[in-house]
Amino acid sequence: MMKPGKAFKRLVPLFLGISLLLSACGREDLSALRPQGPVAEGQFGLIKLAISIMVGVMIVVFGIAAYVLIRFRRKPGQNEVPKQVEGSFKLEVLWTAIPLVLVLILAVPTVQKVFAFGEDYSKDKNAVKVNVTSHLFWWEFSYPDYGVTTAQDLIIPTGKKIALQLRTADVLHSFWVPSLAGKTDTNTDGTVNKAWLEASKEGVYLGKCAELCGPSHAFMEFKVKAVSDESFKKWIEAMKAPAVLPEDPAVAEVFKSQCLTCHAVGDQGGPAAPNLTGIGSRESVASILLNEGASGKPGDRKPVKDNLVEWLEDPQAVKPGNKMPAPKDLGLTDDQIEAIAQYLADYKLSY
Amino acid sequence: MDWLTTVDHKKIAILYLVAGALFFGIGGIEALLIRVQLAKPMNDFVTAQQFNELITMHGTTMIFLGVMPVIFALMNAVIPLQIGARDVAFPFLNSLGFWTFLFGGLLLNLSWFIGGAPDAGWTAYTPLSSTEYSLTHGVDFYTIGLQIAGLGTLIGGINFLATIITMRAPGMSYMRMPMFTWTSFVTSAMILFAFPAVTVGLVLLTFDRILGANFFNVSAGGNPVLWQHIFWIFGHPEVYILILPAFGMISEVVSTFSRKRLFGYSSMVFATILIAFLGFMVWAHHMFTTGLGPVANALFSIATMLIAVPTGIKIFNWLFTMWGGQIRFTTPNLFAVGFIPTFVMGGVTGVMLASAPADYQYHDTYFVVAHFHYVIVGGLVLGLFAGLHYWWPKMFGRMLSEKLGKLEFWTFIIGFHMTFFVQHFLGLIGMQRRVFTYLPNQGFDLMNLISTIGAFLMGVGVIVFLINIGITAAKPRNASNDPWEDGRTLEWTMPSPPPEYNFKQIPLVRGLDAFWKEKMAGNKEMTPAEPVGSIHMPSPTILPFIMSVGLFIAGLGFMFTSDDFGNSFMNFIFSNYIVTGIGLAITFGSMLVRSLYDDHGWHIEPSELNEKGVKA
Numbered sequence: 001m002m003k004p005g006k007a008f009k010r011l012v013p014l015f016l017g018i019s020l021l022l023s024a025c026g027r028e029d030l031s032a033l034r035p036q037g038p039v040a041e042g043q044f045g046l047i048k049l050a051i052s053i054m055v056g057v058m059i060v061v062f063g064i065a066a067y068v069l070i071r072f073r074r075k076p077g078q079n080e081v082p083k084q085v086e087g088s089f090k091l092e093v094l095w096t097a098i099p100l101v102l103v104l105i106l107a108v109p110t111v112q113k114v115f116a117f118g119e120d121y122s123k124d125k126n127a128v129k130v131n132v133t134s135h136l137f138w139w140e141f142s143y144p145d146y147g148v149t150t151a152q153d154l155i156i157p158t159g160k161k162i163a164l165q166l167r168t169a170d171v172l173h174s175f176w177v178p179s180l181a182g183k184t185d186t187n188t189d190g191t192v193n194k195a196w197l198e199a200s201k202e203g204v205y206l207g208k209c210a211e212l213c214g215p216s217h218a219f220m221e222f223k224v225k226a227v228s229d230e231s232f233k234k235w236i237e238a239m240k241a242p243a244v245l246p247e248d249p250a251v252a253e254v255f256k257s258q259c260l261t262c263h264a265v266g267d268q269g270g271p272a273a274p275n276l277t278g279i280g281s282r283e284s285v286a287s288i289l290l291n292e293g294a295s296g297k298p299g300d301r302k303p304v305k306d307n308l309v310e311w312l313e314d315p316q317a318v319k320p321g322n323k324m325p326a327p328k329d330l331g332l333t334d335d336q337i338e339a340i341a342q343y344l345a346d347y348k349l350s351y
Numbered sequence: 352m353d354w355l356t357t358v359d360h361k362k363i364a365i366l367y368l369v370a371g372a373l374f375f376g377i378g379g380i381e382a383l384l385i386r387v388q389l390a391k392p393m394n395d396f397v398t399a400q401q402f403n404e405l406i407t408m409h410g411t412t413m414i415f416l417g418v419m420p421v422i423f424a425l426m427n428a429v430i431p432l433q434i435g436a437r438d439v440a441f442p443f444l445n446s447l448g449f450w451t452f453l454f455g456g457l458l459l460n461l462s463w464f465i466g467g468a469p470d471a472g473w474t475a476y477t478p479l480s481s482t483e484y485s486l487t488h489g490v491d492f493y494t495i496g497l498q499i500a501g502l503g504t505l506i507g508g509i510n511f512l513a514t515i516i517t518m519r520a521p522g523m524s525y526m527r528m529p530m531f532t533w534t535s536f537v538t539s540a541m542i543l544f545a546f547p548a549v550t551v552g553l554v555l556l557t558f559d560r561i562l563g564a565n566f567f568n569v570s571a572g573g574n575p576v577l578w579q580h581i582f583w584i585f586g587h588p589e590v591y592i593l594i595l596p597a598f599g600m601i602s603e604v605v606s607t608f609s610r611k612r613l614f615g616y617s618s619m620v621f622a623t624i625l626i627a628f629l630g631f632m633v634w635a636h637h638m639f640t641t642g643l644g645p646v647a648n649a650l651f652s653i654a655t656m657l658i659a660v661p662t663g664i665k666i667f668n669w670l671f672t673m674w675g676g677q678i679r680f681t682t683p684n685l686f687a688v689g690f691i692p693t694f695v696m697g698g699v700t701g702v703m704l705a706s707a708p709a710d711y712q713y714h715d716t717y718f719v720v721a722h723f724h725y726v727i728v729g730g731l732v733l734g735l736f737a738g739l740h741y742w743w744p745k746m747f748g749r750m751l752s753e754k755l756g757k758l759e760f761w762t763f764i765i766g767f768h769m770t771f772f773v774q775h776f777l778g779l780i781g782m783q784r785r786v787f788t789y790l791p792n793q794g795f796d797l798m799n800l801i802s803t804i805g806a807f808l809m810g811v812g813v814i815v816f817l818i819n820i821g822i823t824a825a826k827p828r829n830a831s832n833d834p835w836e837d838g839r840t841l842e843w844t845m846p847s848p849p850p851e852y853n854f855k856q857i858p859l860v861r862g863l864d865a866f867w868k869e870k871m872a873g874n875k876e877m878t879p880a881e882p883v884g885s886i887h888m889p890s891p892t893i894l895p896f897i898m899s900v901g902l903f904i905a906g907l908g909f910m911f912t913s914d915d916f917g918n919s920f921m922n923f924i925f926s927n928y929i930v931t932g933i934g935l936a937i938t939f940g941s942m943l944v945r946s947l948y949d950d951h952g953w954h955i956e957p958s959e960l961n962e963k964g965v966k967a
Contacts, residue, residue, distance in 0.1 A: 026780025026794050032712040033779050046709040047779070054699035061695050064670050069688060072609070074677035081871070082676050087615035091671065092664065099663040103656040106706055110656075111649045113708035118645030136484075171479040172575065174640060174715060178781040182711020185640050188478065188569040191576050193642035206793075210640075210715040210783045212472045214484060215399035218786035288790060300791060320399045 030206045032178040037198045039181035042113050049109065053102050117182075121163035121196045128156060132166045134173035134186040136213065137220040137322055138274050138287065148239040149264070151274030153282045154207070154224045155351075157232035158199050166193045174211035177224050183210045199226035204283060204294075215321035221287040227351070235351035239277055243268045246343040255340055258330050265347070273324065278349035280304055286311050286319050305345035312337045356891035358442035359851055363449050364428035364746065370453050371420030377460060378412035381405050383810055386770075390803040392791035402787030403470040404489065408463075410473030411493065414589065415500055416456040418731055422596045423449075423507050425738050426535045428746045430511065432842035433529045435520025435860060437853045440513035442889040443945075448506035450899035455500025458906055462492035466910075469493035472785060474582055475556070477567035477575040482560050488910060494557040495906040499899075501546050501553070508542030511535060520841070521880040522860035526620070529840045529864075530606075530613055531738075533620055534599030537627045541592045544631065549585035552578060561909065576641060583634035591630035593727060595623060597734025598665060601687045603840070604737045605669050608684035609676025610837050612864055615668040622661035622668075629658045639707045640714045648707040655705035662698055666691060681835065682756030686737035689764050693733060697725030700775065715785070718778025724771045733764070736816070741835070748828035748848045755819040763812030769805025773798040839867035844877050852886045855879075855960055885954045892950070898941040905934025 025033040035041040121127040132154075133140040142149040156162050166175055168186040176183035181197035199205065209220035227235065243266025246252040260269035265276050279285075282304075283294040289307035290300065302310075312332075315324045327337055357363060385405050388396045397405065431439055439445050462468045467487025471480035480490045515536045519528070528536070556578070558564035565571035567578050606613045613619060635643060635651040643651075669691055678684070700722040704710050713719055736759075744750045777798050782789060789795050833843040841858060842849075844866050856879030862868045869877055908930030916922050924930050 025776060030781040030793060031779065032781065040712075043709050043712050046706050047703070047712065050703040050706055050709060054703060057699055058692075058695060061666060061670070062692055064667075065688075065691055068670055068673045069678065072673055072676050072678050074610075074679045078677055082609070082611050084612045085614060085671075085675065086612070087618065087668075088671075091667070092615050092618045095663055095667040096660055099660045103653075103659055103702070106702065107653050107656055110652050110706040110708060114645045114649045114652065117708050117711070118648070171484050172476055176783065178712065182708070183640050183714055184711070185642055187642060188575055190569060190574065191642060206781065208781065208783050212403070212476070212785040213479060215403060215787075217403075218399070218788050290790075 027206075028179065029204060030178055032182075034179060036203065036205060037180040037200050039117055039197050040179055042116065043182050046106075046109060046113060050106055053106060057102070117196075119196065120194050121161045122165060122194060124161060124163065127161040127163040127196070129163045129165070130154065130156075132164050132175055132186065134166075134168045134170075134175070134209065134213075134220075135323075136170050137209075137216040137319055139175075139207075139209075139220070139222040140169075140271075140274070143236070146236050146240070148236055149271070149275050150239065150277065152222050152284070152287055154222060155232060155235050156199060156224060156226050157229045158202055158226045160229070161196050161198050164195045164197065166195060171213050172211050173209045173213045173220065175207065176210040177205050177207040179205050180224060185211060199224070202226050202228060216319045219286070219288045219319050221284075223283040225283070231351045235349060238349040238351055239266075242266055243277070244347060246339070248339065251336065251339045251343060254332065254336050255343070258327070258332060259340065262324075276344060276347070278347055279308075280345045280348040281350075286315075286322075289318065303345070305341050308341035308344055309337060312341055353891075355896050356893045358446045358889045358891055360427045360431055360439045360442065360445060361746070361849065361851070363445055364424045364426075366449055366453075367420040367424035367427060368746075370449075370456065371417060371424055374412050374416035374420065374456055374460075375418070378409055378417045379810065379813060381409040381412065383806055385409060386803040386806040388787060389789075389799050391800065392789050392793075392796055394788055397787070399787045400470060403472075403785070404468035406785055407469045407472050407475075407489070407493070408460075411459065411469065411497070412456075413727075414473065414593070415497060415504075416452075416459070418593055418727070418735065419504060420452065421735050421739070422538075422593065423452075423504075425531075425600065425735070425742060426507075426511060426596065429742055429842055430514065430532055430535055431518070432745070432845065432849060432853060433532045433840050434515060434518060434523055435841050435854060435858050435865075436514065436518035437857070437886065438518075438889065439510055440517055441510050443892060443895065444506050444510050446892070447895035447898060448503040448510060450503070450895045451506065451902060452500050452503030454899040454903040455496050455498070455503060458499060458903055459492055459496030462489055462496075466492065474586070475578075476582075477556070477559075477578045478569070480556065480560075480578075481567065488914075491557070491560055491910040494553045494560065495910055498550060498553050498557070499902050499906055501550055502902075504542060505546040505550075508539040508546070511539040512543065515539070520854075520857050520860050523865070526617065527860060527863045527865070529599075530602035530616070530619060531596070531599035534595040534602075534623055537623050538592050538595045541588050541595070541627050541630065545585045545588040545592060548581060549589075552581035552585065555581070557909075561912065576638075579638050579641060580634070583637045584631075587634040587637065588627075588630045590723070590726065591626055593731050594734075595626065597690075597731045597738075598623065600734045600738035600741070601669060601690050602672075604683045604687040604741050606672050606864075607741070607835060607837050607839055608679045608681055608687070609673045611672055611676040612839070612867070613668065614671040614674070615664070616863060618664055619668055622664040625661040626658060629654065629661070633658065636705060636707075636710070639710045652705050652707045656702055658705075659698065659702045666695055666698075679837075681740075682751065682753055682760060683737045683741035683835075685757065685760045686733050686740065689760065690730065690733040690737065693725060693729035693764070693767070697722060697729050700725065713778060715783055716778030717774040717782045717784055720784050721771045721774035721778065724774075728767060728771070736760075736763070742842075743823075744830035744834040745842055745847045745849070747823075748830050748846075749823045749826055750830050750834055751819050751823050755815055755822070759812050759815040759819060761812075762815060763809055766805045766808025766810075766812055770802050770809060771805070773801050777802075833866075839864040841865055841877070844869075850960075852888065852955055852960070855886075856883055857881050883957045883960070885956045886960075887952055887954055889952045890950050894941045894945050898938045901934045901937030901939075901941065903934070904937065905931050908932070908934055 028034045035044045129144055131142045140151050141154045166184055166186040174183045174185045184193050184195040203226055205224040207222040207224055246255055262273035263269050263276050284290050285307035291304045292301040311318050312327050388394050467489045469489035471485050471490055555566040559566050565573045567573045567575050602613050633655040636655045639648050704713055780794055782795050830847040858877035859880035911925045
């Protein structure tokens, strides 16, 4: 049996090696291996600890296996019967005890972190409260303290605890921002979940739905935009400003009668569909059509307006199974779609 | 016709094997279609709906219909022989178990052709699986098909419990039972406790969907989390139901081909029972992100981690069985030896997943997909291949080609690691599972492609196995009693394949590894425990088949009660439960017939005894 000190000395370089190896993995805004906030960091620490232990276990087992398989092959002409060993009490106790110790090493921080991450900050004055509601197939974020509701892009101030309250309006979904915090399911009423996260620095982090929720489960993504405290306040102000409606009265009329029955802009419209206030400055349209000019890594990006037109032309083609009726079925002409897309693309918030 | 009426456990084993191969093939094709779709970002090979049907059916098929029957095939083929019994305890039930399983499986797969395949994932979480969000008949096929198939599994489990408890040869105490018999015994006990849970869940969901009950309907006071608990109280033990027999097979194979007795036999037995016990205690680790609260999460975390202890005991015992032995790398042993590191890799990620706060990151990502495939494919399927190659000569009287067997092993295991190793990283860098496609430039593209190529390599391995079977089937049936030469247990004392009565005389067991003990004492065969006498045999019967057909019809009838077929006759017979009634009448009628007419079976007289094997 190794002395604890020696075991520790051996584990430390392994640990360091693995953290080097893992930290190079994946995108900074997406990977659980590149944490950008305290919750994800704590989880990454556990992942590293666990992987270190497990790699150690694997080295030992593979080592013994390799030795045995090479050393004890049956050689030609080897016919004497090998000694029939019943077992060895000492050895068996040893390999019962070692896993127990390893499990204990992992169990202690596990329990600590379970309680740390299960902390409820919803009564904390310094925390920003956000009610997350998941829908087929979009995310609604409302800020009860500010009376503001938005969709798809969750705007948060950096360095503050964000106290989330998660529920679903239909089937179960799961709220996951890998680089900020692990996932929490959004359950139906009666089993509403609480969670918290925090972003250490400004940036846009990719969020995903992690629970199978129907055809467009793959497209139920969202962004978490961490901004400075100042910008966050400005954003709240801008969100609370009265709605800007299309200048052309004819377009405004169509927009009001066809879109605002479900959608909302500013103080007008309904809550059944994603809030459109400031949609021109969001990261994406319908979460999968990435917008040009938005922050984040380059990819296959198009101007907001083109994305909006693509979406409005045929929502089912972009996101199968979503609940939005096709504007054409509602009687909108191509020109009207074009005009509404233009209006929405220009609807930007400065913050 | 002979095959429809057989109650011989060796023939039922072959039936299970054929059915298992069929469903395993279907599940495998589904897997390949999934991998084709995910080979590149934003692929449009299948639609989102089709993809969800594929993943649901792949999971359901593989767990319930693909590997279960192969396990049952080997249990049927081997256990009575290993314990020195002439048959199983309930031959009629054995046959009934097979047929209900088969018709349940067929009903489930019928959904591809009528009514739409299930699309809510193999876990069928509510409310996604409710009629409100899953609009086709898919989930009905799932609930009813699995109830019928599950009936078969439960019957099989009870049968093996009774067989192993009551029918061991004289001298075979529990602590002299071969390891495979032990693990099958524990598995059967787990089936006995786990399957009723899933049956209850499926019945509740059926009621919700077809009769409009509200067990899982929130607006009427139901609770969807209830489904998760019921499902996983079954679902977690289920993976141990699958893996334990594989542990048994590995134990037999490793010890035979090392020419040594199993190291630490009694601790292996203890570990098996402990795994089974803990397996029932940890279901909620599938629900860490559901929001059970920190206390529950902490408890279930630790309970789950504890499973590493008995599993570790097993791994080291296998390694030390080989230590000091004379290892021969036959195909079965290659699979067994390949199993050990592969399963260790699956096991260690299991402990990682057990840490709840870290699981918030792993849960429902490709990390989990990688983990459970390492356990179920890397563990169970490799174990099954080891077992199949090992017992093939005993079942069919022919040795599989070693050359092809080795080719099969290498393509399969290389393909396997290619497919699933990279998926650990895919999960950690942010790819959630069950997505039908993904946006490019997220760092997922290359790894998904590697994974797809690996999957096809695995497919090649399986095809090589099928070719091997085909070629072997054309060869003469010439395997000796003990074709591997180092057989240790009772099944190797009899002809390959065994005669329909198994043992002319029930053997007397004088220790663990009974046959090896006799060999070491210089004996060529077992000492009999009884004089040669007439042997009682059960009569063949068609009733189990008919009963299962009845359930199949009743299931279909129940499912379509409220459908409009655009045909008044069809509507009439379905909506008035006439089809259901006919199906149930067939089943209960057969039960009545079975109860009213005693069949005492028949006898083989000593003068008729010969050493011919069953035809396969």
